[in-house]
Amino acid sequence: MKKKSNKIQRIRGFALALVFIGMGIMYLGVFFREYQIIFSLFLIVGLLPILLSFVIYFWVGMISTRTVTVQCPNCEKYTKILGHVDFCQHCKEPLTIDKELEGKDFSLDYNVDHRRNEAIEEIKKESAENNQTK
Ligand SMILES: [Zn+2]
Numbered sequence: 001m002k003k004k005s006n007k008i009q010r011i012r013g014f015a016l017a018l019v020f021i022g023m024g025i026m027y028l029g030v031f032f033r034e035y036q037i038i039f040s041l042f043l044i045v046g047l048l049p050i051l052l053s054f055v056i057y058f059w060v061g062m063i064s065t066r067t068v069t070v071q072c073p074n075c076e077k078y079t080k081i082l083g084h085v086d087f088c089q090h091c092k093e094p095l096t097i098d099k100e101l102e103g104k105d106f107s108l109d110y111n112v113d114h115r116r117n118e119a120i121e122e123i124k125k126e127s128a129e130n131n132q133t134k
Contacts, residue, residue, distance in 0.1 A: 006089040007082040008060060008067065015056040022050035068097055083111040100124070 005013075029042025067080040074093035080086075085096045085106065094106035100120045101110055109115040 004087055004092050004094075006079065006087050006092075008064065008080055009089060011056060011060050015053040015060070018049040018053035018056070022046045022048065022053070025049070070095060070097070084116060085110045 023046065026043055026046030029039050029046065032038040032042065063082060064080070067082050069078055069080055071077070072079050072088040072091065072093055072095065074088060075091040077088070077090045079089040079095070081095055081097055084098055085094065085101070085108065087094055096102060096106075096110065098110070098116070098120070100123055101116070104119070104123065107119075110119060
């Protein structure tokens with residue numbers, strides 16, 4: 001099941017979860033403290049997700065500079081959009097920076113370049129056909 005949420009918030013949440021997973025693994029090592037090797041193994045394995053979360057936090061900081069800040073038409077607050085479609089940070093309204101996709105059914109497919117181009121092509125074709133029948 002896909003949760004509706006802003007991408008940057010989701011990545012941050014994932015990084016936070018990794019910290020807790022790492023701490024959990026390290027904590028489990030305490031039960032094996034009589035066995036030096038297993039204990040240190042738990043510490044090392046527990047350290048990996050924590051390190052990974054630092055990398056993710058760093059990466060979020062980098063991609064944050066590439067986000068587009070827009071005013072949400074629904075709640076009128078400012079929100080950061082990552083990629084071509086994203087959810088509002090405040091009211092979870094799906095937002096897009098592509099004019100062609102405005103008012104269309106929201107799909108995360110639009111974050112994939114070739115799928116988005118396909119969708120835009122289809123929309124253009126549809127509206128061309130509609131114009132012909134008029
Ligand atoms: Zn909003």
